[in-house]
Amino acid sequence: MQLNTIKPAAGAKHAKRRVGRGMGSGLGKTAGRGHNGQHSRAGGYHKVGFEGGQMPLQRRLPKRGFKSKTLKYNGEITLADLQRLGLDEVDLLTLKAAGLVGELIKHVKVIKSGELSRKVALKGLGATAGAKAAIEAAGGSLA
Incomplete structure (x- = not known):
């Protein structure tokens, strides 16, 4: 294979759409933009979710629920986890090191x-x- 013989795959390249170049092109006169309205004009812009002045869907629907921060920072382990851990003294750092609770806990x-x-x-x-x-009851203690 030579650099001067490399070609793109068949159908990979196609001519750019040239709009506003006469009626014979199929994209003359309005150049595929329809007749009137914001989208037909240069500089037409609206933000995502804009509904033409109608109250947008995200503002029509009621607000519901929340994400509790306590779920993010609080963890729990079971007695079975403590039994499996096999350590005499357990604190937060040992639980994180063993992978029983996450780093953010x-x-x-x-x-x-x-x-x-x-x-x-x-x-x-x-x-x-x-x-x-x-x-x-097992002879342990909490401090």
């Missing part, structure tokens, strides 16, 4: 789901009443 609560049969000391973590009772 600032508060973690232990919930009662699963079994805990080993002694675990929690530092800086919250716990539900049932989880607290299960941790203390």
